[in-house]
Amino acid sequence: MTYDKMFQSLWLAALIFFPICNSTDTVTPTQPVRDGATLISAGENFALGFFSHGNSTNRYVGIWYNKIPDRTVVWTANRENPVRDSSGVLTINGGNLVLLNDGGHSINNSLWSTNVSTSVNYSSATLTDSGNLVLTDDHQRTLWSSFDYPTNTLLPGMKLGLNRQTGLNWNLTSWKSADDPAPGEFSIGLDPLGVPQYFLKKGSHPIWRSGPWNGVRLSGAPDINRDTVYRWSYVANDKEIYLTYSGNDTSITSRFFLDDSGSMRSLMWNDKNHRWNVMGGANQDKCDQYANCGAYGSCEPSRVAECECLMGFEPKTPGDWNLRDWAGGCVRRRSLDCDGKADGFLRLALVKVPDTSRSRVEPGLNLEACKEECLNNCSCTAYASEGDRGCLMWHGDLVDIRVYSSDDEAQDIYIRLAASELDGSAVGYSGGLQGKKKLRVTILTIIPGLLSFVLCGFCWWRKAKGREMNERCDIASNDNDIEENSKGLELSLFNITDIVAATSNFSESNMLGKGGFGPVYKGQLLNGQEIAVKRLSKNSAQGIEEFKNEVILIAKLQHRNLVRLLGYCISGQEKILIYEYLRNKSLDSLIFDQTRSAMLDWRKRFNIIVGIARGILYLHEDSIFKIIHRDLKVSNILLDDNMNPKISDFGTARIFGQDQAQANTNRVVGTYGYMSPEYAMNGRFSVKSDAFSFGVILLEIISGKRNNYFCDCCLMNLIGHVWEKWKEGKVMEVVDSSMNISSFESEVSRCIQVGLLCVQEKEKDRPNMSSVVFMLGNETMMLSPGQPAFCFGKGNCSDHPHLSTNGAICCSINEITMTKMEAR
Missing domain, CATH: 1.10.510.10 (Transferase(Phosphotransferase) domain 1)
Incomplete structure (x- = not known):
């Protein structure tokens, strides 16, 4: 008989013949837990055993408060595989904690296991006074713990978040019903996209959002942040992101509980009245419902109509808003100028900041620096202070804004608007475009388009005359594409004569370098401005496609770490890009x-x-x-x-x-x-x-x-x-x-x-x-x-x-x- 088979026979014999001890806090290969027996933690705070709920006869292994009479279950092992009778046995097998039925006579009848890959000779599982069931080897190294696999309850010391290295999600999932611990349709967990925040979801549909951690608390969960009862900690590093809490008073028994209706509640046990008192929770009213007012809408429950569009915005579908259907949200009345000069910001005070999935923290920036960073970024739609950590910037639509009534519950956010929507006192206001600039943009947009249209018509008429005309038509078509895609941007169409003069007729002494696209020259315009001139090589096989791609693309990008395109020139076979000149050249x-x-x-x-x-x-x-x-x-x-x-x-x-x-x-x-x-x-x-x-x-x-x-x-x-x-x-x-x-x-x-x-x-x-x-x-x-x-x-x-x-x-x-x- 092999050692493994001998060991297996011994623990089966022990399982059948050894007496059950109810006072222990540990499961071992020779000391299992049968249905009807319990483990009690050392300080008698928690118990582990088999239970049924309500009218169900199914049996589950769970952990509950030992000193609270209503047997409040805080963790369940076999949520999806109940034991159908009282034959269940929880024991150790092969280093793992396993749940067997049929009285434990057959190892193959496993309904649940910790499923840890291990080759240890001995392991045991201990129920701690914090309610954590911990599986350790003979060197007391932790192999598995129930705190890593929460069900519907968050206890002090448990983590709610994500292990970046293992991919383990610490989230809560409701029971299917009050009588059935199987996973229900509601869950709450961390969304790590952008600036991390927590979502309560029904299936995959978000129904509530916590807001990000602002250094002190979750910015959008005031009822969960009461520091008179709880002390919250937030950890975010390359290994893990999680939220955890401890009680300020160790004599108070508290828990967070996600029930089968989707309500997330913080509860405290009242020993005098023998009941759980609700201290706060999530999804309390209509304005707690995720995106209740759609994009760029704000929600305030005290208003007759709780949803309003932000200043500078209007309902996307006014008819629906009249019917109190706000899901379509709001749209801008006037488009952003997006050149970093003619937009401004509206301070929106005392709000729950918008969904941060498409936002990020810029470390070390104060509000003024954050404003400038946002203005220089075409996709930036808002910013807010993150205290000592820097500032928070949003990119894309602003969703799920709620108005609060006190400073303790809210933050200020600065919404980007076109200058024409603001008065002179608005943050970042700069007065708009001057008339000359508007005229120049109009001329540069319309006239080349008309010329391109005429030239293309002429080329079409002469199509059969030869290849040269086709090439001119292609150039004009690309010119038209570029003009169409760069409307509204401060991008100049340069005359070839000015470029030739600026570069001394593309003199080799002015050449800065040469790449696959073609040579780059230093130039100086008549007004003294230095420029870098990128000339498409006539021998470049990919030339016109890349040329058009670069003009259309970079014209719409603005960031302090991207080179700035000033304009372009198309003349005959010449295709030229004009950039800002950078004195220190390439890295x-x-x-x-x-x-x-x-x-x-x-x-x-x-x-x-x-x-x-x-x-x-x-x-x-x-x-x-x-x-x-x-x-x-x-x-x-x-x-x-x-x-x-x-x-x-x-x-x-x-x-x-x-x-x-x-x-x-x-x-x-x-x-x-x-x-x-x-x-x-x-x-x-x-x-x-x-x-x-x-x-x-x-x-x-x-x-x-x-x-x-x-x-x-x-x-x-x-x-x-x-x-x-x-x-x-x-x-x-x-x-x-x-x-x-x-x-x-x-x-x-x-x-x-x-x-x-x-x-x-x-x-x-x-x-x-x-x-x-x-x-x-x-x-x-x-x-x-x-x-x-x-x-x-x-x-x-x-x-x-x-x-x-x-x-x-x-x-x-x-x-x-x-x-x-x-x-x-």
Whole structure:
């Protein structure tokens, strides 16, 4: 007989013949809990055993208050698999806590198990005085706990939130009915999108929202925040996000309870009256119902009609509002100018801030700086203070605003409006567009459109005359597309004569650089303004498509970390983009130059890294579009006079739908060394492929070396070099020797770790850019990186039969197959 079979026989014998002890607080392989017996915690606060509820005869294993007479159950094990009679046995088997029926005679009749992967020789489960059932091994290491798997009750010390590393959700789910503990249709849990907040849902439909944690309390849950009874704590780091609470008075028994009707209540036991008193709760009135007044509507229960549109907005469907149906919400009376100058803000006081799913915290910004940041971001619709943490900015529609009556329950929020909707006292008001500017925009919009229409008509008439006319018609059509898509934006159509004069007829002495698109020249207009002129090469195979893409796209993007497009020029075969001129040129001209790299100390490099990350985050999440750049590299990062980075070159960028995760292309465009494996090999791109490119840029900024550089006979890849040093614990050896980092080693190490996380082989292992920005700005726990993609390491060239001619040893096992590659 094997040891396992002998052990199995012994515990079965013990299960049948050993007497049951009711006073213990622990389940062991030889001391199970049968139906009719109970475990009692050491301080006798809680009990565990079998129960039935109401008229049901089904039996469940549960935990309840031991000293409260009504047997209030706070946790249930076998919610979906009841024991149909009194034959249930809770015991230990194979290191796991299991529920058996048939009196425990057959191990195969398991109705529920902790299901932990373990090979321990011995384990036991103890009921603690906090109501937590904890499974531990023989070294007292926790294998499982009931607090990690809440049912419909939140007790002091339990977590409500999310474990980022394991994906475990700590949420509450109602019973199906008062007699049936099976999972019901109501749940409450954390939504980690944007700024995290809690939602009460019926199925997948939200019916109540807590608002975010504002540093003191949940901003939209005043009745749950009463600090006279509870003391709340909120934890948010790279490992987990959760809310937990403790009682201010240990003699008070309290709990939060989600009942089968969808009501979330905070309850306190009244020992004198022997009942649970309701202290507060969620979803108390109509204005607590999620999005009751739709987008840009505010709700106040004391009003005759509780819903009103915010100032500057009007009902989207007035007829429905007359019938007290507000779900359609409100729309702007006047469109935003969106150039950062002619919009303003309305202060809306004492409100529950809108849904923060499409918002984010900007650390370290005061209200004035937050206003300027919002004005410079076309998609920013509102901002609010987050106290010492910075400010909160919204992007997209503002939903679920409620008006409160006291400062203790509310915050102020600043709503973005067109200047014409505001008076001179409004926050951020700047007076609107001047008449000359309006006239210039009108002329630039209408006249080229008319000329384009005439030219296209002429081209159509002469279509059979030859290829030259067709090309002119294509240009005019693209001109018309550009004009149509850039209406309302401060974007100038330049005359070719002015551009020729500004660049001294595209003199080579004025050339700043040359890429796949074509050469870039420095120029100076007659008014003295310096410009950068990007001239489409006549030999560029992808020219006109990328040209139109860049004009239409970048004209609608505004962020301090994106290069600003001033205008364009189309004349004959000439297609030209005119940008702001940035005196410090591109990042690669500094970090890879041994002399100029000394200009960039660690503080400057760190600010450049954070600025690039914020610019990419804007493209991915905060702009009017969801944009994948596809060609991020150090030569496409420009630096202004203060060394602030600005992302450029949007010719290959792609617009995604807000719910779109990825796309494929047969035309892979980009730069070797910066492309992610899935893009280079399969043409699949997403926000994670941009994150990979950012990781390469980050490592290049820190090391002052290109991703590919030669060392001895073999190609030494920077990613592989950093990875080797990381494993050896010598990662500081990769830092550019021109920097003194003695006071910043922890910050440098954190950045390198972020870079390695970004260049992981698999997309799912890379962080998104919102996580990157958070990790860069906070000393928080991070995942340890695994072996990255494309990690070419130095090796002995003669020892590797599969080594390529340049001596690269590839740590990645993927083979690269291209349909079409166009390097830039």
